[in-house]
Structure formats: C-alpha cells, structure tokens
Amino acid sequence: MDYRTLPGTDLAVSTLCLGTMTFGEQNSEAEAHAQLDLARDSGINLIDTAEMYPVPARAGTQGATERIVGSWLQHQSREEIILATKVAGPNRGMDWIRGGPQLNREQIIAACDASLLRLKTDYIDLYQLHWPARHVPMFGQTYYDPANEYEHGPALAESLAALGELVQAGKVRHIGVSNETPWGVMECKRLAREQGLPVISTIQNVYNLINRGFEHGLNEVCHRENVGLLVYSPLAFGLLSGKYVSNPQADGRMTRFANFGVRYLKPHVNEAVAAYAALAQEYDLTPAQLALGWVQSRWFVCSTILGATTLEQLQENLSVGDVTLSDELLAAIEAIHRRCPSPAL
Numbered sequence: 001m002d003y004r005t006l007p008g009t010d011l012a013v014s015t016l017c018l019g020t021m022t023f024g025e026q027n028s029e030a031e032a033h034a035q036l037d038l039a040r041d042s043g044i045n046l047i048d049t050a051e052m053y054p055v056p057a058r059a060g061t062q063g064a065t066e067r068i069v070g071s072w073l074q075h076q077s078r079e080e081i082i083l084a085t086k087v088a089g090p091n092r093g094m095d096w097i098r099g100g101p102q103l104n105r106e107q108i109i110a111a112c113d114a115s116l117l118r119l120k121t122d123y124i125d126l127y128q129l130h131w132p133a134r135h136v137p138m139f140g141q142t143y144y145d146p147a148n149e150y151e152h153g154p155a156l157a158e159s160l161a162a163l164g165e166l167v168q169a170g171k172v173r174h175i176g177v178s179n180e181t182p183w184g185v186m187e188c189k190r191l192a193r194e195q196g197l198p199v200i201s202t203i204q205n206v207y208n209l210i211n212r213g214f215e216h217g218l219n220e221v222c223h224r225e226n227v228g229l230l231v232y233s234p235l236a237f238g239l240l241s242g243k244y245v246s247n248p249q250a251d252g253r254m255t256r257f258a259n260f261g262v263r264y265l266k267p268h269v270n271e272a273v274a275a276y277a278a279l280a281q282e283y284d285l286t287p288a289q290l291a292l293g294w295v296q297s298r299w300f301v302c303s304t305i306l307g308a309t310t311l312e313q314l315q316e317n318l319s320v321g322d323v324t325l326s327d328e329l330l331a332a333i334e335a336i337h338r339r340c341p342s343p344a345l
Contacts, residue, residue, distance in 0.1 A: 001042065002014070009201050013046040014303065016317075023054055024064030032068045035314055038311060039314070040076070042321075049069050051063065051085065051087060055257075069083075070120035070121070078121060087127070105158055129175075136184070138179040139179070156184075167198055175200055176203060177200055178203065180203050180205065201227065202302065208231075209236075209294060209333070210269055212341075228303075230303050233263075235307075237252070238252040239264055239269070240290075241288045245274050269344050271343070276291065279333065286316060293320050
C-alpha cells in the first residue's frame with residue numbers, strides 16, 4: 001500500500017480508502033466489520049463515512065453507518081486510523097436530520113458532536129462539508145443554471161468559522177469539502193487568507209472513466225491551491241465493474257434503488273462501459289482493476305474511496321495496488337474517451 005500526505009497536514013493516508021455508505025443498509029454490522037478488518041489488514045488507514053449514511057438516506061437508518069464504524073473503532077488503535085466524516089448540507093429533503101440540515105454554526109457543531117458520539121471517539125481527523133449550501137450541479141446534474149438557485153443558506157464564512165471552532169476545541173484535526181466547484185474551492189481559500197479562517201485540505205468529488213468532470217478546471221485549481229482529491233464513485237455505482245454488461249439486472253445499487261439511475265443511466269454510458277470492459281479483458285485485467293488503476297494513475301488523486309458489498313468485491317478492488325497501466329493501455333483508454341467523452345457527466 002502506498003501513502004500520500006494530505007496537503008497542509010501531517011496525515012499520511014493510504015492511496016486506497018474504505019467507503020462505508022453501504023453499512024447499515026446493504027451490509028450488516030458483522031459484514032461491515034469484516035470489510036473494515038480486511039481493509040486494515042491490507043494497509044488501508046483512511047476510513048470515510050458521513051452523518052447521513054447509509055444510502056439511500058432514510059430516517060430509520062440515518063447514523064447507522066457511523067455507529068457501525070464506531071463499534072469497530074473501539075477495538076483498534078485509534079492513532080493508526082485516519083477517520084473522515086461529513087456534515088450534511090441543506091435542500092436534499094432530509095428533515096429528519098436536525099429538522100432540516102443547515103451549514104450554520106449551531107448545526108455544524110451539533111452535527112460534529114453527534115458524529116463523535118456515534119463514532120465513539122473524541123476527535124475526527126478530517127471533517128468535511130458534504131455538499132455546498134448553495135445551488136451547484138451535483139448528483140447527476142451537469143450544468144450550473146442561476147435560474148435553479150434557491151435561498152442561500154449560511155454564508156460560507158460562517159461554515160468555515162464553525163469548523164475552525166471545532167479545530168480549536170480539538171474535536172477536528174483538518175477540514176475539507178465535497179461535491180464542490182472551482183469557485184467554491186477558490187472562495188474557501190480566499191476566506192481563509194482574508195479572514196484567518198481554517199484552510200481546507202481536501203475535496204471529495206466524483207471522478208471515474210465515464211465522468212471526468214474534475215478535469216475541467218478543478219484539477220488545476222486544486223493543484224495551485226494545494227487541495228487533495230479524494231475520489232468517490234470510482235466504479236460509477238458498480239457500472240465500471242462490468243457486472244451489468246452481461247447481466248443488466250445484476251444485484252447492486254443500480255437495480256436495488258431506482259433513484260440512483262439518474263447519475264449514470266444516460267445516453268452512451270452503456271457503450272462506453274462495454275468498451276472499457278472489453279479493453280480490460282484484452283489486457284488480462286478485470287474491468288474494476290482497469291477503472292481503479294486508471295484513477296490511481298492520475299497525478300492529482302490523493303486517495304480513491306472503495307465501496308463494496310462483499311469481501312470478494314473488496315478483495316478484487318484491493319488488488320489494484322498490484323496493477324500498473326502501461327502507456328499503451330493508457331493511450332487505448334484515451335481513444336475510448338475521445339469517442340465517448342464523459343457520457344455520465
């Protein structure tokens with residue numbers, strides 16, 4: 001396992017991270033603990049979760065993922081685990097979280113305290129704003145349209161100041177954002193410089209073979225502003241594992257949860273997925289190894305978040321550490337991309 005230091009921190013994180021949003025929905029506590037054990041034994045030290053997990057978000061399960069991670073964490077050496085979680089933002093219809101989550105001071109502090117209790121720890125290594133308190137294209141949306149703007153929540157400065165209080169109190173070590181845009185990253189950096197607010201270290205955004213939107217400005221911004229990318233959905237909800245190519249009704253999030261399709265069931269997605277799966281076979285790789293190996297090869301990626309529902313899937317995903325993509329294979333990937341550029345964007 002390789003490790004990289006998150007920008008502006010002393011956190012050396014594994015280049016593979018275990019994502020946990022299936023814990024408490026698709027995975028039982030015992031299954032989740034088995035995944036966590038396998039990840040730890042494979043050298044993964046970064047665990048990512050969120051207060052709203054598991055998904056799909058429901059009042060009856062909210063917080064279960066953090067509780068499951070917390071029950072496992074009790075039997076680990078805490079200093080050996082880098083724990084990341086996220087505070088939910090507004091306007092996603094989750095009124096069961098604090099009567100409707102907002103990114104104001106009161107709610108951010110309350111959310112962090114609740115996460116600490118569920119996680120059974122007294123500090124969080126990386127605390128992230130799960131999504132902005134303003135309209136941005138995300139979760140399957142492509143374009144920014146000011147006509148879709150909703151009433152602004154608390155100013156970003158208030159959110160950052162609240163995170164700063166948590167850092168000062170020792171409850172949080174470092175902060176990050178998720179589902180952000182180039183403007184959002186630059187604004188966070190500007191506010192930190194001008195108002196002495198805490199500096200974001202990371203951004204957690206979608207990035208995969210069929211959605212390369214991060215390359216459209218964010219990669220340069222993060223490079224110049226010293227922000228590390230934590231990649232989520234590197235397998236596009238399992239599509240890039242190739243399992244739906246041969247069996248469109250294979251068990252997984254895409255078939256279990258109908259509303260998940262909006263992100264990826266778009267024109268030319270299946271064509272691109274099939275092409276990448278065929279290319280993987282040509283080079284004696286699984287489709288998942290190809291997709292994850294490509295993400296790992298990108299110069300701006302700090303860590304890739306793996307999500308699995310079985311130990312077998314997780315073991316296959318972990319094997320990407322032994323995969324190096326040749327220049328020839330990378331060129332073949334680019335050729336497919338030119339024919340079918342980011343169809344899920």
